[in-house]
Amino acid sequence: MQRRAFLTGAGLAAGTALILPGCGKKTEIVETGGLPEVRWRLASSFSKSLDTIYGAAEVMARRVAAITQGRFQIKVHAGGEIVPGLQVMDAVQHGTVECGHTASYYYVGKDMAFAFDTALPFGLTARQQNAWMYAGGGLALMRELFARYNIIQFPGGNTGVQMGGWFRKEIKGLADLQGLKMRIPGLGGQILAKLGVVPQTLAGADIYPALERGALDAAEWVGPYDDAKLGFHKIAPHYYYPGWWEGGPQLSFYVNLDKWKALPEPYQSAFEVACAEANAIMLAEYDAKNPEALMRLLGQGVKLHAFPAEVLQAAREAAFQLYDEEAARNPGFAKIYTEWKRFREQTLQWFKVAEASYANFLYFSR
Ligand code: CA
Numbered sequence: 001m002q003r004r005a006f007l008t009g010a011g012l013a014a015g016t017a018l019i020l021p022g023c024g025k026k027t028e029i030v031e032t033g034g035l036p037e038v039r040w041r042l043a044s045s046f047s048k049s050l051d052t053i054y055g056a057a058e059v060m061a062r063r064v065a066a067i068t069q070g071r072f073q074i075k076v077h078a079g080g081e082i083v084p085g086l087q088v089m090d091a092v093q094h095g096t097v098e099c100g101h102t103a104s105y106y107y108v109g110k111d112m113a114f115a116f117d118t119a120l121p122f123g124l125t126a127r128q129q130n131a132w133m134y135a136g137g138g139l140a141l142m143r144e145l146f147a148r149y150n151i152i153q154f155p156g157g158n159t160g161v162q163m164g165g166w167f168r169k170e171i172k173g174l175a176d177l178q179g180l181k182m183r184i185p186g187l188g189g190q191i192l193a194k195l196g197v198v199p200q201t202l203a204g205a206d207i208y209p210a211l212e213r214g215a216l217d218a219a220e221w222v223g224p225y226d227d228a229k230l231g232f233h234k235i236a237p238h239y240y241y242p243g244w245w246e247g248g249p250q251l252s253f254y255v256n257l258d259k260w261k262a263l264p265e266p267y268q269s270a271f272e273v274a275c276a277e278a279n280a281i282m283l284a285e286y287d288a289k290n291p292e293a294l295m296r297l298l299g300q301g302v303k304l305h306a307f308p309a310e311v312l313q314a315a316r317e318a319a320f321q322l323y324d325e326e327a328a329r330n331p332g333f334a335k336i337y338t339e340w341k342r343f344r345e346q347t348l349q350w351f352k353v354a355e356a357s358y359a360n361f362l363y364f365s366r
Pocket of ligand 1: 162220221222243246
């Protein structure tokens with residue numbers, strides 16, 4: 001490839017300078033001074049069928065290539081192509097791949113504090129998560145944890161509040177949760193277990209057959225757009241909201257710290273800004289696609305229900321009990337939890353004022 005030109009001001013070593021005519025001030029186009037061709041592999045945790053989530057990595061990679069005029073190329077690999085979807089963290093940590101796209105709460109088995117990088121039940125909404133990450137100290141706090149795993153991470157998408165999943169029978173109160181076999185992984189499953197649910201962890205493709213043969217009574221996935229593709233509504237018609245275990249789950253891009261430090265600074269900037277773009281666009285995609293998917297589902301006989309208040313209240317109590325227990329035995333978790341809780345409390349107070357009253361009026365008064 002030929003040497004490409006960058007506009008001045010990019011902080012690049014100057015080579016040959018060309019003067020463009022027509023401007024009052026002289027505008028220079030400067031040779032890049034030999035920025036290298038870089039080829040990275042990205043391991044995604046997700047399959048291509050989750051096009052909105054998987055697609056965020058492609059949005060990011062395309063933007064990086066465009067900004068660097070094709071010199072920095074990132075090839076996106078779906079879950080299972082290089083490593084299984086749940087081993088992305090290990091693959092990035094050990095340099096099997098330079099970077100990855102995943103959900104940090106998959107790794108709560110290593111340290112429950114990784115959940116703060118995605119979502120905790122009854123935690124932050126997408127906007128609040130962004131506020132905590134970009135402007136509330138969350139990103140720096142989480143990077144201390146990730147650095148111990150030789151990784152630097154960047155927010156990389158959000159689904160917004162998820163749905164509470166598909167149930168074969170109605171849930172009228174806590175009694176209906178006893179012995180209920182539900183596909184719900186992670187901390188949401190641990191909390192529901194305290195309320196009598198028997199949580200199951202199944203990959204997306206295995207959920208429908210398990211529901212069909214009665215091995216599952218309920219299953220949560222994402223929201224209308226993704227759920228409709230898997231057809232749960234045909235066998236478990238009661239669709240509950242909200243998915244309180246995922247009030248604004250954030251996806252993340254991971255980069256191996258050694259590879260990051262070796263990356264030329266303009267490429268680091270390109271990567272960072274492309275992650276921020278992917279972060280914004282994923283949420284926009286969901287907010288645009290979920291409404292029409294929900295309308296379609298309702299047209300097919302789906303019955304929408306809110307979780308009963310006693311279920312939400314008991315689940316919230318169990319959630320904070322779980323966090324307090326973890327904080328008592330895990331000082332790293334306790335440090336982030338203290339900051340997160342303080343931020344959460346403040347942001348809830350603020351959102352209660354203008355946001356909630358505006359939303360209430362807008363949504364419920366016609
Ligand atoms: Ca989910």
